[in-house]
Amino acid sequence: MNSSLFLIIIPLMGAFIALFAKKANRLMAIVITLFMEIFSIIIYLSGKLPVSVEIGGWQPPYGINFVLTPLSVGFIILINLAAIISLFIIRGEKSYQFYSTYLVLLAASNGIVLTGDIFNFYIFSELTAFGITALIAYPKDRKSTGAAIKYLILASTAAAFLLIGIGIVYKTLGTLNIADIASKISLLDPLTLELIIILMLTGIFVELELFPFNMWVPKAYLGGTASVNVMLHGMLGTAGAYTITRILLTMFTVDGSGLLVNVNIANSVIVIALLTILVSEIAAFNEKKIKKVLAFSSMGQMGLIIFGFMIGNEQAIVGAFYLVVANFVAKTILFVLTGEFIAMSGSGNWEDMKGIGRKHPVAGLAFVIGSLSLMGVPFFAGFWGKLGLIQGAINGSAFMVVGIVIVLITAIIEGIYFLKIAHTLFLEKDSDREYLSKARVHSIVIAAILALAIIAIGVKPGLIESNINSATDEILNSTSNYIDIVFPRR
């Protein structure tokens, strides 16, 4: 499985070749991304998982290693899928800077998921932050440059906290390997451990779009083009969800059981996640710009996922994984279609999109399916996620019941604003409306296929059940599923 490093090396080499590829760079990016997707699927199906890959011939913890488990490879399949979709909906980006940066971002978001070394993780997250900053700034207008700089400042400050946290780990435990840290975490002084967790959480919360750290989100989505939105949501968001499973639920747990060592911090994270859900859904409710609505809803879903992971029992984690998949698919549909709708109507406000659903019924229907899944209506993929979350929370402490109430209330708020948009798309007529451009067929096809996937998962959750169960098992028994893979002799 040493060859899995091609997932990093090939896009990085592509990034250099893109400097000279001129008009072929889009084709090259597509070929590389397709290779990545196929290669990661082959790894997933090869039957050799889980495995630890040594880089440079030095065994862990001395050298850097990659850990390929069903969980991590499953996540890179999702990330590369988002990458392919984002390339197909590109509109007019032709310069080498765009593709070169994109390929670096692709390598880095794969690396975040695969790496088994915390400092290596830091470098990859730095790479994604700089990559996405450049991509957001790409249109070179006032809005996008402002959004990019805002994100850059927040992300670099957060990265500094993460780096200090890593430094303290290295000072106290003398190691940087995630599995090694996880097995030695009980040796630490409780207060020092608390400091480390707080510093690292601050570092990753910016990327996770959680409440006090998420001022960058709406502007970044608004400033970026549709394809950058898909990257931001599908690649970075998915990698962020993976981060929480690896850093919080593998590294800082009691005997690898998926429960955070420090109960106070676990509860604070839950409070932050619930606040995120509430604030973002209320903000989305009054928003007129459709991209901002989606950005706020994206934060809300992230809050839900983290809430699920932090409850920590089996049903909740299964639910959180269903939410990751459902949110990934549904939001991708919505971002792809919004890009088309905005280009057609020439306006970012959803109120100006009257009757588009009538003109393009397939696109309109896919939009509605995506929003129903986000709301968690039965027979759509998101339902199984929210169901698992609520089951898990009922079995949790009394404190979680507050969470259930918030989840249910925000589902209703979400329902209202998404149905308002759907109503505008379908029922309000604007017959003498001239559209600026036509919707592109391939975007609608992508959206339709993803919408079918949502219904398939929603009606028959067994399709991905075995994958999700193995991922959940990995989190709940990380000693045998993660640490023993990296250090088989201990």
Add this chain to the structure above:
Amino acid sequence: MKNDKTLLMNILAIVFLALLAYFIYAVATSSDVGINLMDDNVVENRVADRYLNKNVLDENSQYEWGGKAEDSAANIVTAVLADYRLFDTSLEVIVLFVTVMGFGLVLPDERRKIKESTQLLFNWLPILMTFMLLVGGYMFINGHLSPGGGFPAGAIISTAILVGILAGKQTVSHHTLKIVEAVAGISIFSLATLGFILKGSFFINFLEGGNIGDVFSAGLIPILYTLVAFKVSAELSGVYLEFYKGGEEHDHA
């Protein structure tokens, strides 16, 4: 009104920082069981111990001047950076690459002209540049023996080009820099892949090491540092050129 708000934010920030400082103080003075932030750890419990003795793979291997070891770089920092954790270092190069690219996108379009400077600087330029290039070259060739290496060497070489610009002379074109950057970058990752083909592991130091302390030792490290130096210098020079007219090159093909 706006000033009131800023004042409030400043006070909040100071209160927050004070809380953080108090928390760190409490952490540092905590007397619970377990390894504390301020404890002096025994070096044997750290990965660094094996790096220092160069016995990660082989218990008998040891760091001895003129001897052979698993990694034959005399400079321990270089051994960690360019051998034990080479993967991180090569990614660090990409961080610089993507930052410079993003920098070009964020920068406004107005650019300065390269102006002629005083006669004094202009006449001294060749001598200054020669010395700077010499020091830079020494840094990366000697990186495995003495402090230095690819990154500082690249920075020094790029300052030579900056001095050229300040004196009114653009010594390299943007296109050349791009070629240097790409060739060096592709070579670094090709060497990594070559390791996979020859020894079955990426980023492996597959060349024969030689004796610790020799100029020709440490296997791949001098080659890698040369490539890193060229890449870093090309990237940093690219940043300087971005500020000037004639330096920009955005092909809107």
